[in-house]
Amino acid sequence: MTRLTVDARGxxxxxxxxxxxxxxxxxxxxxxxxxxxQPIAVENIGRLxxxxxYSQRCEALEDGWxxxxxxxxxxxxxx
Amino acid sequence: MTRDWKSxxxxxxxxxxxxLGVVGAxxxxxxxxxxxxxxxxxxxxxxVGALGLHRAAAVQYIRPELPAxxLGVVLAAAVSGELRGxxxxxxxxxxxxxxxxxxxxxxxxxxPVRMTLRLAGGDLNALLGFAGFGAGIWTxxxxxxxxxxxxxxxxAGLAPAFVLPSLAVGLLVLVVIKPSFIFFSAKGPGSMxxxxxxxxxxxxxxxxxxxxxxxxxxxxxxxxxxIRSPHxxxxxxxxxxxxxxxxxxxxxxxxxxxxxxxxHTDAVWNFLGMALVGLGSVLLGGCPLRQLVxxxxxDGGAFAAVWGMFAGAAVAHNFNLAASPAGVPAGGKxxxxxxxxxxxVIGWSLRER
Numbered sequence: 001m002t003r004l005t006v007d008a009r010g011x012x013x014x015x016x017x018x019x020x021x022x023x024x025x026x027x028x029x030x031x032x033x034x035x036x037x038q039p040i041a042v043e044n045i046g047r048l049x050x051x052x053x054y055s056q057r058c059e060a061l062e063d064g065w066x067x068x069x070x071x072x073x074x075x076x077x078x079x
Numbered sequence: 080m081t082r083d084w085k086s087x088x089x090x091x092x093x094x095x096x097x098x099l100g101v102v103g104a105x106x107x108x109x110x111x112x113x114x115x116x117x118x119x120x121x122x123x124x125x126x127v128g129a130l131g132l133h134r135a136a137a138v139q140y141i142r143p144e145l146p147a148x149x150l151g152v153v154l155a156a157a158v159s160g161e162l163r164g165x166x167x168x169x170x171x172x173x174x175x176x177x178x179x180x181x182x183x184x185x186x187x188x189x190x191p192v193r194m195t196l197r198l199a200g201g202d203l204n205a206l207l208g209f210a211g212f213g214a215g216i217w218t219x220x221x222x223x224x225x226x227x228x229x230x231x232x233x234x235a236g237l238a239p240a241f242v243l244p245s246l247a248v249g250l251l252v253l254v255v256i257k258p259s260f261i262f263f264s265a266k267g268p269g270s271m272x273x274x275x276x277x278x279x280x281x282x283x284x285x286x287x288x289x290x291x292x293x294x295x296x297x298x299x300x301x302x303x304x305x306i307r308s309p310h311x312x313x314x315x316x317x318x319x320x321x322x323x324x325x326x327x328x329x330x331x332x333x334x335x336x337x338x339x340x341x342x343h344t345d346a347v348w349n350f351l352g353m354a355l356v357g358l359g360s361v362l363l364g365g366c367p368l369r370q371l372v373x374x375x376x377x378d379g380g381a382f383a384a385v386w387g388m389f390a391g392a393a394v395a396h397n398f399n400l401a402a403s404p405a406g407v408p409a410g411g412k413x414x415x416x417x418x419x420x421x422x423x424v425i426g427w428s429l430r431e432r
Binding site: 009010011012013014016017021037040043048051 | 159160168223224228229230231232233234237293297301302305306307308310364365380432
């Protein structure tokens with residue numbers, strides 16, 4: 001199980017989404033934890049994760065949000 | 080890859096695009112210039128002229144649509160909790176990119192919103208603009224894939240979020256009381272305007288919707304290229320379709336390449352002007368409309384970009400760079416070519432490893 005962290009705080013569109021996509025594609029299975037501080041990044045990452053068919057959990061922090069995305073084994077590269 | 084219908088046809092984005100299209104066509108009927116019911120670039124240029132910062136007598140008017148849109152954005156952002164200051168990571172570069180985007184738009188004669196409305200009015204020269212716009216956005220996405228970023232912004236309290244709205248209120252007061260030191264065109268596009276109340280109401284409505292939907296004309300094509308997401312692109316298509324239908328109903332649809340209203344037929348510079356708009360906007364993170372929305376809710380980077388657009392409009396008209404129906408001046412061609420090179424240098428040199 002690989003576990004990656006992406007710090008996308010302060011980045012503007014579309015960098016948070018691109019970084020998350022790259023991270024998800026770089027691991028065969030595991031999870032990616034993303035830190036963001038703007039609502040639009042939460043929305044865009046949520047849309048990407050749904051599009052790729054993975055599940056996510058979002059929790060509010062004092063200075064933003066932590067999104068944890070699970071990539072199950074055998075899901076291969078999203079197409 | 081999975082899709083539900085809301086990811087393909089997001090209701091709020093479609094609604095915003097459709098309202099923009101309808102409003103853009105109706106404002107022409109109410110008095111705005113032909114195929115220019117709405118244009119972020121042209122309207123900023125008109126406001127710059129009204130304030131006396133350029134001397135092109137035909138394009139000077141405080142367009143209420145823009146300051147009213149700023150207030151609509153503020154209202155929506157206040158309700159959603161997004162009204163807050165953010166520092167600009169690279170204000171000088173945002174300023175330069177904003178100015179170049181404006182000059183590109185004034186060589187084409189329209190921002191992405193007006194490009195869409197021009198096509199919806201039958202001006203087929205806008206197709207060349209669309210092609211250039213797409214080419215510029217594609218180039219920008221290649222730079223994004225290689226790690227381009229203007230840097231990270233940070234939260235910066237509430238105060239910066241009141242700057243642009245305060246200026247917007249000032250502009251609305253000026254357009255109502257019409258003091259003698261404000262310039263209003265007696266003829267030309269600047270003299271053609273919808274009633275202030277209608278223009279203001281349209282602006283507030285669009286500001287509200289654009290803030291909530293995050294509509295972005297550049298983001299639509301960019302996200303399709305980068306992550307195959309049609310989420311924002313459907314907003315552009317809804318605007319095109321809605322404006323086209325309303326133009327047909329109102330008898331404003333005149334298809335063809337010849338004699339386009341407030342536009343020119345120089346294919347090369349229609350293409351390259353919008354290529355600069357597309358590339359510069361990708362590097363900024365959004366189209367001129369999106370920059371205005373972000374700046375209105377307190378984003379420092381977008382604020383620098385909007386200010387750059389104001390400066391770009393002044394430069395374009397003071398130094399004869401802006402196009403007219405007669406064509407594109409040599410200076411405009413030189414600055415668009417140089418601007419594309421500057422964008423490439425910025426995009427290549429700011430790669431995060």
